[in-house]
Amino acid sequence: MHDLRHFLARYGLPPDRPILPLGVADADAALGGGLNSGALHEVYAQDWAAGGFAACLAIRLAGRKPFFWVRPDYEALEYGALNAQGLVELGLDARNLFLIRTANAAGALAAANDILSCPHAGIVLLELCGEPKALDPVASRRLNFIAAEKGVSVLLLHEGAADQPSAAQTRWRVTCAPSGDGEWGFPAYRAELIRNRLGPSGSWTMTWNPDDGLFRESGRAAHAPHPGALVAAASYRPVEKERRFAF
Numbered sequence: 001m002h003d004l005r006h007f008l009a010r011y012g013l014p015p016d017r018p019i020l021p022l023g024v025a026d027a028d029a030a031l032g033g034g035l036n037s038g039a040l041h042e043v044y045a046q047d048w049a050a051g052g053f054a055a056c057l058a059i060r061l062a063g064r065k066p067f068f069w070v071r072p073d074y075e076a077l078e079y080g081a082l083n084a085q086g087l088v089e090l091g092l093d094a095r096n097l098f099l100i101r102t103a104n105a106a107g108a109l110a111a112a113n114d115i116l117s118c119p120h121a122g123i124v125l126l127e128l129c130g131e132p133k134a135l136d137p138v139a140s141r142r143l144n145f146i147a148a149e150k151g152v153s154v155l156l157l158h159e160g161a162a163d164q165p166s167a168a169q170t171r172w173r174v175t176c177a178p179s180g181d182g183e184w185g186f187p188a189y190r191a192e193l194i195r196n197r198l199g200p201s202g203s204w205t206m207t208w209n210p211d212d213g214l215f216r217e218s219g220r221a222a223h224a225p226h227p228g229a230l231v232a233a234a235s236y237r238p239v240e241k242e243r244r245f246a247f
Contacts, residue, residue, distance in 0.1 A: 020060055023214030024204050027191075032198045035170065037061055040144040040152040042168040042195075042237070045159045049176035051079070051127075052090065053189045054214070056208045057126045057172075059092050061153040065122025067092065068115050070100040070108050079159060088189070091210030104131035109139055116146040116154065124152065129159040140166040151152040163194070171195035177205045177218060186210075188218050198241055 021034035028034050035041060035057070043054045058067060070080065076082075088094055091143040100115075102108045105128050110128045126143075128135060144167035147154045156168065163171070170193060177190040193204040 018072070022060065023209075024206055024217045026202060026217070027193065027204050027206070027215075030193060030196060030199050031170070031204045034060060036167075036198075037153045038148050039169040040140070040147050040154045040156065040167060041076050042158060042166060042171040043157045044161065044163065044173045044194075045157065046170065046173055046175040049187070049189055050087075050159070050174040051157065052128075052208075053172070053188050053191060054094070054125060054155055055090055055186070058123050058153075058155050059090060059154065060213055061124030062096065064096065065095070065098050065120065065232045066098060066157070067125070067189065068098045068100060068112075068116070068121060069125045069127065070111050071127040072102050072108050074104075075129060075159075078129055086239055089210060090208065090245065091213050093127060101139065104134075106134040109134050112154065113146060116143070116150055116152050119150045120154060121152045123155060125155045125157060126158040127159070129161065131161050131164060135164075137165050137167070140168065144168065168195065169197045179207060
């Protein structure tokens with residue numbers, strides 16, 4: 001395998017940019033060691049589970065730095081309000097979470113760009129549904145450029161959207177999956193890496209362990225019946241309670 005520094009230099013990423021392993025050996029190998037911080041990554045939702053997967057990736061990328069979740073107001077009407085308890089159970093330190101709500105997708109993109117100008121931010125999770133005109137290839141390249149320049153990770157969560165051209169370094173397509181034996185209560189996902197600028201694609205059943213902030217490869221087949229989960233979902237339906245957790 002080519003030296004990772006060669007790939008980073010080729011795609012304009014500094015060679016000292018931190019690489020964060022996800023914890024699943026085959027996935028990390030495909031990624032050249034893990035996800036690059038200070039880059040744009042995308043998650044395309046196939047069902048409700050993608051929000052939880054995106055939250056897990058964001059927690060991993062943010063570390064102990066501030067975590068900004070940016071979403072237009074209509075996201076809560078369509079997909080439910082964010083559940084503070086569910087995010088805490090995923091391992092998020094609630095003191096590091098900043099929820100930014102905007103009137104529309106254009107406002108969300110503007111807020112994300114403003115946050116990225118601060119190098120002290122850990123990650124910006126930008127949640128958008130559909131295919132807003134504001135999110136064109138130029139906007140995508142700008143997000144990726146500022147992320148690399150400032151060293152702040154960006155995770156773009158697409159809901160109800162078809163794949164679109166973008167400057168993202170990785171793109172994931174996510175559905176829910178059953179927990180493996182001995183993993184009862186830990187959220188599990190079927191995560192398909194459909195774009196990887198630094199290596200091959202692949203598909204894995206990944207279980208998130210909030211105790212160490214890493215994924216594990218699930219020990220049960222992806223087609224087995226879903227047993228349910230004890231961890232609260234990252235979002236829930238009642239919109240009227242969202243204001244309790246937003247600031």
